Amino acid sequence: MDVIEHAPIFRLPGIPDHVTYTWLVMIILGGLAFVGSRNVALVPRGVQNFLEVVLEQFLQMIDEVMGHEGRPYLPLIATLGLFILVGNLLSLVPGMNGPTTNLNTTAACALVVFFSYHWIGFRKHGAVTYLKHFMGPVPLALKPLMFVIEIISHLARPLSLTLRLFGNMVGGHILLAIIFFLMGLQGLIGWALSGSAVGAVVGGIGGAVMIVFTVGFLYPLKILVSFLQAFIFCMLTMLYISGAVEEAEHHGGEHQPAHH
Amino acid sequence: MRRPLTLAALVVLGIPGLALAADAPAGGSLIGPYSVLVAGFAMAFAAGLCALGQGRAVASAVDAMARQPGAAARIQTAMIIGLALIESLAIYVLVVAMILLFVQPIK
Numbered sequence: 001m002d003v004i005e006h007a008p009i010f011r012l013p014g015i016p017d018h019v020t021y022t023w024l025v026m027i028i029l030g031g032l033a034f035v036g037s038r039n040v041a042l043v044p045r046g047v048q049n050f051l052e053v054v055l056e057q058f059l060q061m062i063d064e065v066m067g068h069e070g071r072p073y074l075p076l077i078a079t080l081g082l083f084i085l086v087g088n089l090l091s092l093v094p095g096m097n098g099p100t101t102n103l104n105t106t107a108a109c110a111l112v113v114f115f116s117y118h119w120i121g122f123r124k125h126g127a128v129t130y131l132k133h134f135m136g137p138v139p140l141a142l143k144p145l146m147f148v149i150e151i152i153s154h155l156a157r158p159l160s161l162t163l164r165l166f167g168n169m170v171g172g173h174i175l176l177a178i179i180f181f182l183m184g185l186q187g188l189i190g191w192a193l194s195g196s197a198v199g200a201v202v203g204g205i206g207g208a209v210m211i212v213f214t215v216g217f218l219y220p221l222k223i224l225v226s227f228l229q230a231f232i233f234c235m236l237t238m239l240y241i242s243g244a245v246e247e248a249e250h251h252g253g254e255h256q257p258a259h260h
Numbered sequence: 261m262r263r264p265l266t267l268a269a270l271v272v273l274g275i276p277g278l279a280l281a282a283d284a285p286a287g288g289s290l291i292g293p294y295s296v297l298v299a300g301f302a303m304a305f306a307a308g309l310c311a312l313g314q315g316r317a318v319a320s321a322v323d324a325m326a327r328q329p330g331a332a333a334r335i336q337t338a339m340i341i342g343l344a345l346i347e348s349l350a351i352y353v354l355v356v357a358m359i360l361l362f363v364q365p366i367k
Contacts, residue, residue: 064337160348167351170358232344235337 005177009095018102025032025086025099054082065235066242073241076116080109081234084165088226091173092219100229102170104164112162113237118154121244130244161236168229172222179218181208291366299357306353313346 012020033237044052057076062070084100091098099105121130134150135143183189188210192203321339325332359365 064334160345163355164344164351167354168347171351171354174358228340228344232340235341236344239341258357 008097022099065238085230106166114158117240184227299360302362306350310350
């Protein structure tokens, strides 16, 4: 890993890189929010306009998935989504280190989701009703089995949220690092500059092809994946919350399959 | 030679053992070289099978969108969620492969 991947440019002594860059993301988002809400106008302009467009996208998504009763959860969902999106995009900036390429950050996000949707369910239905739902609409003899299975499936949710975001980000990260390593001064470009005639031709053409491939294909792909992963994280959060909120209405009816 | 793939796999899997047996002292662990091989093969299998599954999902989703263009947005959302859930299985394998390659908990 150390061979192909370089440390980020800016590091604070004694503080892990992902924490430093989490603070950077917080500064970016907090600064945007501060600038956007300093002079709130009825007809939005500039930063405020941009932020309102972004938040309206989130609201539209919530309305589609959860209906209007999902609106109170906008702060949680939008904060997670924006944090993950900016964190993902930050890892694409050369010399930076995205916070979401570290397992600790993604695990923190997933645990926040896990505890909040259970808290929302508890508050909405009360402990007994909420726990009862874990048993599902099955005959009495099967209820203990169902309860255990449901508990395991609920515990698997934060795990899969964590690993999905982390794996997608780190997979792309390692791919880019390997491509840059192959392309760089120890690879094709180094060969082109080494002075030999064959190296100049093969390394030059190969390096040019790799640069075009990286800029034209890999970077857009990574940007797409960044948006997609943030979207999926928000979407699954909404599904979990709406599952916890709506559970009482499904009593005795058709059982919702668990979303992992 | 009726099963060239099996033979090739045996040869490939045998190489690190031979290479290591040549210069490693007795008691040298084979886990390191094998874990590199296993990580690569595991990722290859996971990516291939994940691609099959996702291909089926996308094919049905596109089929449904062509039949009912009105419901395209909802189908697309469901498709993306489904793809994420399918993909997460391959991602688990990626994480295991990365643990084998970089963390190397078993030596």
